[in-house]
Amino acid sequence: MHRRNALRMIGGTSLVGLAGCTGLFETRSARAPPLPENRPDAVYYPTHYEGMKMPGMKEQSGYKCALTYSYAHRFWLMKPNGITKVDIQPDDSVHLMPIVWDAETGIIPPDINPQVEITRGGESVDQFAPWPMLSQPMGFHFGDNAQLQGDGTYTVDVSIGGPSTRRTGSLAENQGNATFSFDFEFSESALNEISYTDIPEDKEGTKGAVELMDMQMLPSSQVPTPEALSGDVRVTATSGDAKFVVTVLDDASRFGGDSNQRYLAVSPRTPHNRTMLPMMSLSGELRRNGASVFDGILQATIDPELQYHYGAVVSDVQSGDEFTITVESPPQTARHEGYETAFVNMPELQLSL
Amino acid sequence: MKSAVAIGGATAFSACLGREEVDVPTGPDDLSSHPERQHAWNDVLPTDDHGNVVAPRHRVLLYLNYRHRGQRTEEDRAMTETALEGVEHAYQRSGNGLLMTMSYSRAYFDRLDGALPQSVDLPRPEALAPFEDPELDTPDAVVHLASNHAQVVLGTEEALKGNQSVLNGVDQPDASLTDVFEVVDRRTGFIGDGLPTENADDAEGVPADKVPEDAPLFMGFKSGFEKNQASEDRITIQSGPFASGTTQHISKLQLNLNQWYNQDDRWQREAKMFCPYHAENDVIEGTGDNLGDSSKIDDCGPTTETAREMGVVGHAQKSAAVRENDQPLILRRDFDSTDGGQAGLHFLALQREIGDFVKTREAMNGTDVAEQSAVGQRNNNGILQYIRTESRGNYLVPPRSLRALPPVNPSSDRQEVGDASS
Numbered sequence A: 001m002h003r004r005n006a007l008r009m010i011g012g013t014s015l016v017g018l019a020g021c022t023g024l025f026e027t028r029s030a031r032a033p034p035l036p037e038n039r040p041d042a043v044y045y046p047t048h049y050e051g052m053k054m055p056g057m058k059e060q061s062g063y064k065c066a067l068t069y070s071y072a073h074r075f076w077l078m079k080p081n082g083i084t085k086v087d088i089q090p091d092d093s094v095h096l097m098p099i100v101w102d103a104e105t106g107i108i109p110p111d112i113n114p115q116v117e118i119t120r121g122g123e124s125v126d127q128f129a130p131w132p133m134l135s136q137p138m139g140f141h142f143g144d145n146a147q148l149q150g151d152g153t154y155t156v157d158v159s160i161g162g163p164s165t166r167r168t169g170s171l172a173e174n175q176g177n178a179t180f181s182f183d184f185e186f187s188e189s190a191l192n193e194i195s196y197t198d199i200p201e202d203k204e205g206t207k208g209a210v211e212l213m214d215m216q217m218l219p220s221s222q223v224p225t226p227e228a229l230s231g232d233v234r235v236t237a238t239s240g241d242a243k244f245v246v247t248v249l250d251d252a253s254r255f256g257g258d259s260n261q262r263y264l265a266v267s268p269r270t271p272h273n274r275t276m277l278p279m280m281s282l283s284g285e286l287r288r289n290g291a292s293v294f295d296g297i298l299q300a301t302i303d304p305e306l307q308y309h310y311g312a313v314v315s316d317v318q319s320g321d322e323f324t325i326t327v328e329s330p331p332q333t334a335r336h337e338g339y340e341t342a343f344v345n346m347p348e349l350q351l352s353l
Numbered sequence B: 001m002k003s004a005v006a007i008g009g010a011t012a013f014s015a016c017l018g019r020e021e022v023d024v025p026t027g028p029d030d031l032s033s034h035p036e037r038q039h040a041w042n043d044v045l046p047t048d049d050h051g052n053v054v055a056p057r058h059r060v061l062l063y064l065n066y067r068h069r070g071q072r073t074e075e076d077r078a079m080t081e082t083a084l085e086g087v088e089h090a091y092q093r094s095g096n097g098l099l100m101t102m103s104y105s106r107a108y109f110d111r112l113d114g115a116l117p118q119s120v121d122l123p124r125p126e127a128l129a130p131f132e133d134p135e136l137d138t139p140d141a142v143v144h145l146a147s148n149h150a151q152v153v154l155g156t157e158e159a160l161k162g163n164q165s166v167l168n169g170v171d172q173p174d175a176s177l178t179d180v181f182e183v184v185d186r187r188t189g190f191i192g193d194g195l196p197t198e199n200a201d202d203a204e205g206v207p208a209d210k211v212p213e214d215a216p217l218f219m220g221f222k223s224g225f226e227k228n229q230a231s232e233d234r235i236t237i238q239s240g241p242f243a244s245g246t247t248q249h250i251s252k253l254q255l256n257l258n259q260w261y262n263q264d265d266r267w268q269r270e271a272k273m274f275c276p277y278h279a280e281n282d283v284i285e286g287t288g289d290n291l292g293d294s295s296k297i298d299d300c301g302p303t304t305e306t307a308r309e310m311g312v313v314g315h316a317q318k319s320a321a322v323r324e325n326d327q328p329l330i331l332r333r334d335f336d337s338t339d340g341g342q343a344g345l346h347f348l349a350l351q352r353e354i355g356d357f358v359k360t361r362e363a364m365n366g367t368d369v370a371e372q373s374a375v376g377q378r379n380n381n382g383i384l385q386y387i388r389t390e391s392r393g394n395y396l397v398p399p400r401s402l403r404a405l406p407p408v409n410p411s412s413d414r415q416e417v418g419d420a421s422s
Helices: A003-010 A022-029 A188-192 B011-019 B074-090 B108-112 B148-162 B195-202 B257-263 B266-273 B276-280 B304-310 B315-319 B354-365 B367-372 B410-421
Strands: A048-050 A053-059 A063-071 A075-079 A082-084 A094-102 A115-119 A122-127 A131-135 A139-146 A150-158 A176-185 A196-197 A234-238 A240-251 A262-269 A281-287 A291-303 A309-316 A322-328 A349-352 B056-064 B099-105 B139-147 B181-190 B248-257 B335-337 B344-351 B388-396
Touching: A003 A196, A053 A176, A063 A150, A063 A176, A075 A131, A094 A115, A094 A150, A094 A176, A115 A139, A122 A139, A122 A176, A122 A262, A122 B257, A150 A281, A176 A188, A196 B056, A234 A322, A234 A349, A234 B195, A262 A291, A281 A309, A281 B139, A281 B304, A309 B335, A322 B304, B011 B148, B056 B148, B074 B099, B074 B148, B099 B108, B099 B344, B139 B148, B139 B248, B139 B388, B181 B344, B195 B335, B248 B354, B266 B276, B276 B304, B304 B315, B315 B354, B344 B354, B344 B388, B354 B367
Parallel strands: none
Antiparallel strands: A048 A196, A053 A063, A063 A094, A075 A082, A094 A139, A115 A122, A115 A150, A131 A139, A150 A176, A234 A240, A240 A262, A262 A309, A281 A291, A281 A322, A291 A309, A322 A349, B056 B139, B056 B181, B099 B139, B099 B388, B181 B335, B248 B344, B248 B388, B335 B344
């Protein structure tokens, strides 16, 4: 028999065992209240936000990994023609988030998709590759709802492989494979200690965002402010409520060009929180005096200074050049509440540099 | 109740005999009509209305280690051949009877003196994606048993282990495979309409109510379309002492069906298994039987285009890139599994060279599109999100006349083999 069914039938102390019981049902409904009406096609204040806990942190092969969790969440997956809502399932116990970052730079690489395996007493409990996700309080992270079997000690193994996005500088050297193993002492009462903050009805659904959580010891998935961004920052513009900052670096040598060429970089980020926006297909055309001088893809790249961005090597950038950015695919990351209607329809940007 | 094939053993076999009321035809006394290609199964398997070969429904893989420490001995070779012939006398060579291959790993050949001929490409197994860390299987040999009847694979296994003096009414030899080999692993599974839902309770995390009742595989879609399979000719080694043989790759994949069925929607499943074009244009009905004899990947467009413009590429779409003379390079004989209480897939593929498999698998990684588009390392990258590779192994399926403990390079001692099999 299905082990989970067995647990359910003997009605143990697990969360699963209680599924359907009135008290829990109410709690869960409260954690997935009705969505605000008339959500804008922009970043908006969600109905509520939640804290998280961190059972542990490990370091290996040039990476650090923190295991974090919160309440099971509803979220949305991206499609070319819209989004798919993922509801909390009765068996979901927690939202599990393994945060992996480069130990030297503190950069969270969105191209390394961790694999999670949860066991208890050597028996497999759940295994999955968490989704790349955007959340207002957590920023960019990998996460998914996990199905545990009640209170107890679990082993959570987080495995990572090699990168799949172009990297520069010291990041290029970090190709490591690693497995981080955590003891995860789970109890429903500890879960229920995690903060749950309701957002007043008159504020939810209006434009704006909950601030990033203050996560001591954890790095941030923010990209630099326009002022702090390397190079000659030329322009900032908005598409689909995402901010695009365009900067020009004098020396393209670390991006596959040479020192006489320029590197034209585009750094998209969420409004309000400056969270990086990875997993887009961006292309650009640079025109001078009516003629095209560059027309091609802007390649996703992780650089220690620019961090996650999209860019291309060009021979030169002159004052008055016209630069068109086309978003062929918006960020394919899953979205938590408040981000699912933004960065979906993203019209092209026509900029003067 | 756990399926009999997954459990195995004498009790499961007799339970099956009682339950499956079938008369399995016996094999011939004279086995000389059995083809030299062990993998020549298609001629004796039925086809569906579209001309697709219907794969045998029940499977057992026995992983074997040669008990003898040194070079192979003639006595062991003869015993192995006798044991294999015993079950061939008992069951007709067909889908309703028994289909079987005996294969050998690089680890087996490495223990023998000498080197494999140039005409055989059999590297040691390795990880085939930057994001996987599989166990590398190194048994000496693997027997693949296949039949539409559970009792046939179970009975064969029992006979090969020396536990059946009579099989299907046919006397079995004293020699058994387990006199020569130790069974170090046993993997089982099934493929065919309705079997995934029948077996859903044996595995954790199978949303039994979501897997279509008539689906042949856990992920809900048909595979193995005639036009997406290499022919048996294409996968056969053409020259050298192992001509008429083939190579075999077996990986054990764990499936995440929770994300696949409870989080993704039908559009996403179609786009990721086939391609976004199919999802967008409602090309696939149900499990995809309406596709006929191909997955219609010509309509999908190039992966680079859908990766850039739609942010997603399909599994079948990626495979379209790996063709030679418009034919795929590998012949899939994979099947689902509930081994270890996990929903899984034993991806068994035959190809002329292991290199053909590596090329095909590399295309599945979608490394190029992940680097140049919104498609992630796993996210929206075919079905990589839902699959974890647990183990990989490479094997040579020698021609039938060399299936019992083959020498490493028969050309140097072909006479011996000729004498032995005459």
